[in-house]
Amino acid sequence: MPIRHAVVVGAGIGGLTAAIALHRRGWDVTVCERAPEPPATGAGIGLAPNALRALDAIGVDAARAAGSAIPDTMGVRRADGRRLTGAGTAEMAARYGTAPIAVPRPAFT
Structure with missing residues (x-):
């Protein structure tokens, strides 16, 4: 079976959840995020x-x-x-x- 690859754009909760789910199903996943680190604001x-x-x-x-x-x-x-x-x-x-x-x-x- 060929390795499947997914690119997830955005490392927010939705993007990271999708990446985890795909990875656990055998996909090779690349997560792209433009922010260098999580935001410091917000509760x-x-x-x-x-x-x-x-x-x-x-x-x-x-x-x-x-x-x-x-x-x-x-x-x-x-x-x-x-x-x-x-x-x-x-x-x-x-x-x-x-x-x-x-x-x-x-x-x-």
Whole structure:
């Protein structure tokens, strides 16, 4: 079987997750990123239950790998800070079987 090669453009969470998944399926993967290092700004990333299941499917235990905290609520805000959507994590855990987690920025660097 010939070796398959993929080029992933962008080393954000989506690009790196895709690269890990492809590599674990036997692909040779090149990840291209123009930023010389991760950004120093930002508090971290929130991972909803569906994201945690997707990471688990490729063998990444985000909570174990990076440490985590369970926020009281999760939501999306506009650039000006106005809330667009939001949900309590207890309700999310009851509906989806697991609570979302917040992974702090220092876990990425």
